[in-house]
Amino acid sequence: MRRPLPLPSASSKSKHHKRKPSVDKAFLELGRKHLAEDFPNPTRQGCPQDDVLRLLAEQPKKVEDSVLDHITLCSPCYRTYSGFLQQMRAKHTNRRSQIRSPEPPKV
């Protein structure tokens, strides 16, 4: 049996509905700036090794909570971690673009 078509007024969702802006872009920018600049740690007290920060960027679940706690209270470590995250992101983007546009076959 064919289903009856819905009346025009029955479809409450418009096709062009906008996503609500969940959080201010400014908040994200300021928040990032806060973590990256407001916690100077010139003597690098309690800082984990760079390898640990790299692991936190690549496989966060494998790293202890205390490391995440530390990077949110130490700007130099946060910046290092941020660098690792961006590296990882770039690597993933490159891989994806290579899959999408493979090299043309040689004739």
Place this chain on the structure above:
Amino acid sequence: MRPRPETKPGPPFLLNSVDRFGRQIAPAVISVSMAIGPRALAYARNLIGDPALAMNYFEEAAASVSAAIEEKQVSGAPAIRNVAAYLFRTFIRMVDDAKHKEKILEESLKESGEARIPSTEEAQVEAAVLLNEVMETCDRASRDVVVLRLEGFTWKEIGKQLAISTHAAEARFSKALDHARKVFKIRRRKG
């Protein structure tokens, strides 16, 4: 691995064994305070500018943490796992609250007819307060989501990175922020 840049040692850090209200600071907390004090004060100096005031807040935070440790011991509640991080966050909350109160006072002193336009500095303080609240009160997974979002990751990327759905990542983020806002409002009301 990259060698760490060498830095000059700062002036000696001296802490009283009581805060300005006469509350004792436990010896265990003093030793942790000596370790994290210089960088905690550097944070406060950036925000409130006055090193003496920052020191007062730091001593207050240390006394509050000492009291919290004692209370937990008496009540048999689980002990604080990381005293340094606990002290740091207590101090940051005090400084953030002080800065926020200062802003409110400044605003109230301004001409009443003037339209209120939030300044960059004010927005910065609010973002810092909110973020510190999230980092202090939320669970690990939510903090992971927030940090990745701050770094400009999309919901899809965050979901993939943390092995959760896109929707879960988005929901965790908004829930964490809403929770932080609520806690912050309650704290402000309490004064």
